[in-house]
Amino acid sequence: MKQVLLIDTPPLFREFLKEKLTSEKIHVEAAGGRRDAFAKMVSLLPDLIIIDVPKNFQELTEFFEKKRTDPNANCIPVILSGPLPPREIVARLPSYHVIKYFNKPIKFDIFFEFIGQTLRTPLSIDTTQSILEMHLNKNIIFIEIAQGLNREKLALLKYRIDEIIENNKLVSPKVVLMISDLRLSFVDAINLELLLSNVTFDSRIQRKNIKILSKDRFVCDFIDGHEEFRGVEVVENLSMVLSKLVAESSGNDISEVISQNILASTEDMQEGSVEMRFHSETGVASVMNTKKSEKLQVAIIDDDPITRKILEAAFGNLNSQIYMFDAGTKFLGAANQKIYDLIILDIFMPGLSGFDILNALRAKQYPSPVIVYSSAAQKTSVIQALSLGAKAYLIKPLKPDAIIQKALEVLNTKV
Known part of the structure; x- marks a missing residue:
């Protein structure tokens, strides 16, 4: 079985990687801190190391120099993710067997494709055409899905929601899931359940604060008959959603919300670790x-x-x-x-x-x-x-x- 070691990856990014790679029958270990990382590396001797780059590049250089002194670990390939390092650091990376550097937010389809090539174990990627956009306005997370349900993006959704709540310190977050363009049937039930499970996953979001914009009868019947999603409301009319949420979230200052645009990100929304779009989108x-x-x-x-x-x-x-x-x-x-x-x-x-x-x-x-x-x-x-x-x-x-x-x-x- 192929083995991957994750070093200093943020919690949400780490859990997303572990979930995806484990589903592909790849063993994943995680380490925090350079000392723990080096000990795990020499004992595990993984097929690939993925490291989240620290702000202090000197720490990373020291780890690489130590790795180079171990004859068994020296040639293990490394993938880095993070902000682009200084030019002098970049010049030295190939000598440490760094084979790829991904700037954040990572385009995850390209990321997993490269991991598969490195491990010589192609990873399955759902290529269903799907547009998934996420925006934050005040304490409302807008999720808009069009064209189709892509399981890769749906799997990432709960981690991205958590990142948005954490990064922006949201109190009483609300979610508007906009799927009015989708027409679904019983064959889509498993993907619809994955979507709704990930939207309702975070306990900080109360069911009553989740609104789904859809006119699709299958969506309404599915939610009505599913105990797990009780309290989630399906609304057919956009004006009903906007009347409630704009009024509740902004008081009388409607122009401020609109000027930032109901479907656009607020300026303080921080980028996540992984991009919600495919590279080509x-x-x-x-x-x-x-x-x-x-x-x-x-x-x-x-x-x-x-x-x-x-x-x-x-x-x-x-x-x-x-x-x-x-x-x-x-x-x-x-x-x-x-x-x-x-x-x-x-x-x-x-x-x-x-x-x-x-x-x-x-x-x-x-x-x-x-x-x-x-x-x-x-x-x-x-x-x-x-x-x-x-x-x-x-x-x-x-x-x-x-x-x-x-x-x-x-x-x-x-x-």
């Missing part, structure tokens, strides 16, 4: 790779010429072909002939309002995602726009980078 490259031969088609509808100019400049840096409209009637006329990749929409405009446009787009089942960018900060406006199908609601004014970041999130989820 992250960043600008993911969007750009789907548009190698054409530019993104972005429609901007706003009666304010200054706003249009700012948005035109911002999206001009995103490989975009930009179409600007100062009135809703002009946009709807153009939309009869063309499908845009993204729509940026104001709410209050002369003639047709943004709500009118959202209604019209929904009536014709227009497929393009819409981001509302408006100075209207009232809770009722936000709920109405999101209920009519807007993917995000941003409050003016925002820095162009913040708008582009939300656009990338929406586009990557769409992909």
Whole structure:
């Protein structure tokens, strides 16, 4: 049986690795502290060592020098994870048989693929297409899942939830699980149970504070008939969820919550040890790779010429072909002939309002995602726009980078 030694890995990352590798019939040992680590290494002589890099790189250098003096342990391959070390340290790593350095947060599919190659034991990876996004706003953890249920991501979920609660010192955390795009049946029961078990795993989250947004009858029946998930509420209407949670979490300061964006991370949310996306799903490259031969088609509808100019400049840096409209009637006329990749929409405009446009787009089942960018900060406006199908609601004014970041999130989820 192949053996792996984990050294100084954070508790959650360690447990996630142990669960995954043990399921693949790989023996895992963990050590904390350099002295304990060296003793375990020479007694176990593992096939691979995985080390979480300390802030003091000198400690790591001392461990490696000691490892090099042992003829049996010297050639054991090492994988490091953590912040990028100084250049002079990097130059010495190959001499210590360090074969790979993963910056955090780790893309776990690439991470496990590399471990499998090193051990010459290919690890099974569920490749089911799935978008899983997690965001924190105040004390509410938003989990959005689209396209499918990927068991690798579901297995990671409980560890990531715990990291978010610990890192942000959340008191009375709440969870909104958004799976309204999924249509499930009895064949998905085992994956649905894994998802719900991991969402409800943390005892700090009360069942009454877990809301599931879904219109799927199978999901409702599954939860109603499962004693373990009693108290978890399934809600069909987004406005019902937002009315409760926004009001409970923010008092009267609705604009603050919305300006940070209900589906976006708060600024103090710390990164976890492992990324929730596959390598191919992250960043600008993911969007750009789907548009190698054409530019993104972005429609901007706003009666304010200054706003249009700012948005035109911002999206001009995103490989975009930009179409600007100062009135809703002009946009709807153009939309009869063309499908845009993204729509940026104001709410209050002369003639047709943004709500009118959202209604019209929904009536014709227009497929393009819409981001509302408006100075209207009232809770009722936000709920109405999101209920009519807007993917995000941003409050003016925002820095162009913040708008582009939300656009990338929406586009990557769409992909």
